[in-house]
Amino acid sequence: xxxxxxxxxxxxxxxxxxxxxxxxxxxxxxxxxxxxxxxxxxxxxxxxxxxxxxxxxxxxxxxxxxxxxxxxxxxxxxxxxxxxxxxxxxxxxxxxxxxxxxxxxxxxxxxxxxxxxxxxxxxxxxxxxxxxxxxxxxxxxxxxxxxxxxxxxxxxxxxxxxxxxxxxxxxxxxxxxxxxxxxxxxxxxxxxxxxxxxxxxxxxxxxxxxxxxxxxxxxxxxxxxxxxxxxxxxxxxxxxxxxxxxxxxxxxxxxxxxxxxxxxxxxxxxxxxxxxxxxxxxxxxxxxxxxxxxxxxxxxxxxxxxxxxxxxxxxxxxxxxx
Numbered sequence: 001x002x003x004x005x006x007x008x009x010x011x012x013x014x015x016x017x018x019x020x021x022x023x024x025x026x027x028x029x030x031x032x033x034x035x036x037x038x039x040x041x042x043x044x045x046x047x048x049x050x051x052x053x054x055x056x057x058x059x060x061x062x063x064x065x066x067x068x069x070x071x072x073x074x075x076x077x078x079x080x081x082x083x084x085x086x087x088x089x090x091x092x093x094x095x096x097x098x099x100x101x102x103x104x105x106x107x108x109x110x111x112x113x114x115x116x117x118x119x120x121x122x123x124x125x126x127x128x129x130x131x132x133x134x135x136x137x138x139x140x141x142x143x144x145x146x147x148x149x150x151x152x153x154x155x156x157x158x159x160x161x162x163x164x165x166x167x168x169x170x171x172x173x174x175x176x177x178x179x180x181x182x183x184x185x186x187x188x189x190x191x192x193x194x195x196x197x198x199x200x201x202x203x204x205x206x207x208x209x210x211x212x213x214x215x216x217x218x219x220x221x222x223x224x225x226x227x228x229x230x231x232x233x234x235x236x237x238x239x240x241x242x243x244x245x246x247x248x249x250x251x252x253x254x255x256x257x258x259x260x261x262x263x264x265x266x267x268x269x270x271x272x273x274x275x276x277x278x279x280x281x282x283x284x285x286x287x288x289x290x291x292x293x294x295x296x297x298x299x300x301x302x303x304x305x306x307x308x309x310x311x312x313x314x315x316x317x318x319x320x321x322x
Contacts, residue, residue, distance in 0.1 A: 001042070001096055001161075002040050002041070002042045003040070003041055003042070003095055003096040003097055003161070004038040004039060004040055004041065004066065005038070005039045005041050005047065005050060005062050005097065006036055006037070006038055006039075006062060006063050006064070006065060006066060006067060006090075007036075007037045007038075007039055007050075007054065007060055007061075007062055008034040008035065008036055008037075008060065008061055008062065008063055008076070008186070009034060009035045009037070009057075009059055009060050010029070010031035010033070010034050010059055010060075010061075011035070011059060012059070013029040013030075013031040013059060014028060014029040014058050014059065014193070015028055015029065015031065015058060015059055015060060015061045015186070015188060015190055016028065016058035016142065016188070016190035016191065016192060016193050017142035017143065017192045017193070018192065018193045018194075018195075019146065019192055019193070019194045019195060019198055020195050021195040021196070021197060021198065023198075025142075025143065025146060025192075028188065032075060033073050033074060033075060034071075034073075034074060034075075034076065035071065035072045035073065035074075036067040036071035036072075036074070036089070036090075038066070038067060041097060043157060044097075044135060044136075044137055044155065044156070044157040044208075044213075047097055047137060047155055047157070048137050048155075048206060048208065051137070051139060051155075051189055051206060052206065054189040054190060055189065055190060055191045055205060055206075056190070056191065057189075057190055058190045058193060059190075060189065060190060061186045061187055061188050061189055061190070062099075062186075062187045062189055063076065063090070063183065063184060063185060063186060063187060064092075064093075064095055064164060064180075064181065064182070064183050064185070064187075065078065065090035065091060065092060065093070065183030065184050066090065066091050066092075066093045066183075067089060067090060068087075068088055068089055068090065068091055071089050074089045075089060076089065076090060076184040076186075077089045077090060077184070078090050078091070078092060078183055078184055078307070078311070079262065079266055079307075079308060079311065080262070080263055080266070082263055082266050082267040082270065083270075090183055090184055091183070092163070092164060092183040093161075093183075094160075094161030094162055094163045094166075095158075095161055095162060096157060096158050096160075096161050096162075097155065097156070097157060097158070098155065098156045098157075098158055098162060098167065098215065099153055099154070099155050099180055099187050100127075100131075100153065100154045100155075100156070100171070100176045100177075100180070101141070101152075101153050101176065101177035101179075101180050102123040102126070102150065102151070102152050102153075102154060102175050102176060102177075103141070103143075103149070103150070103151045103152075103175075103177065104149050104150075104151070104175075105122065105123055105126065105149060105150040105175060106149055106150070107119065107122070107148065107149055107150045108122070113140075113144060113145040113150075113201065113202065114145065114201065114202045114203055114204075116138045116140060116152070116202075116204070116205075116206070116207035117138065117207050117209050119138065119144075119150050119152060120136065120138035120152060120154060120207070120209045121209065122150060123150060123152050123154060123175075124136070124154070124209075126174055126175045127171070127174055127175075127176065128170070128171075128174070130215055130216040130217070131154075131156070131215065132211075133211055133212050133216070134156055134211045134212050134213075134214065134215040134216070135156075135157075135208070135209065135210055135211040135212060135213055136154045136155060136156050136208075136209045136211065136215075137154070137155040137156075137206065137207075137208055137209070138152055138153075138154055138206070138207045138208075138209055139152065139153040139154070139155065139189075139205060139206055140152060140153075140202055140205040140206075141153055141188070142188060142190075142191075142192045144202070144205075145200075145201040145202045146192070146201070153187070156215040157213070157214055157215060158214065158215045158217050159214040159215060159216055159217055160217055162217055164181035164182055164183060165181075165225075165303060166217075166218075166220065166223040167181040168181050169223050169225070170217075170218060170223055191205055225303070244275055244280055244281060247271070247272065247275070248272070248281075248289060251268040251271060251272055251289070251293070252289060252292070252293040252296075254268055255268055255290070255293035255294060255296070256293050256296040261294065262308075265290060265293075265294055265305060265308055266308045266311070266312065268290070268293075269290055269308050269309050269311075269312035270312040270315070272286055272289075272290075272312075273286070273309075273312040273313045273315075276313060277313070283313070286309065287305075287306060287309050290305050290308070290309050291305050291306070
């Protein structure tokens, strides 16, 4: 089955770590605008070939999301921005390829960091059995070999397309970083940039670990979320702050009566997120209220409302200082 990888380019920005002459490691540049390009892949070998090309492109990275159309000089948006009116540029889609970030796992003194296959086998011990049996591509991240611990990205080819939310549930209690399962999250692919006189301690940053050709994934039913319980009608009675109570009631009313539900839910989520960030509103009640109000408005996709709530919480600080 042919899949695609979305390659993004931030013209003039550095999406690779830089190692100075004194050994200091500089983080990535902050980039806001990107060009999107979809690249077809049909196997782990195709992914490997793509990563080899991108290793020397410090202005490029990849993401799981699929562009909504030809995109140049745009933001990474899964939803419309209620403040700017910018339209979504990405949609969340299931993928056959999977990238796992494993960091800060102790590396035994007997295992050299440039033995990527041995390093990968150490990381695989911490993952569910299907990962240990599957073939994978081990990629050294920008800090591997420069830090004392193990820092790898492991790539797999799944036996069925997997949604990011499924991956988060499957790998909840593992060392895998769940952030890379987000549709708009940058997955860095460029090799570090070393100052003159400093050599890369790794001879190669990619190695194939042999195993079963496909990663055996749980069924969609096995990874389905548990039935969600709506907040009881008296939930607001637990909030004693009168101003907050009024804000919650007002937000719930606007969502429930909205003609265009998505932008209204996002706008109200951004407004209420500041109370969560300030410690005046429990996050569980915040999410439950948004879901309940969305259901009253006829929007029954709780996962999408959860995504809007999470985005609003993440950007609450930005909204406050806009």
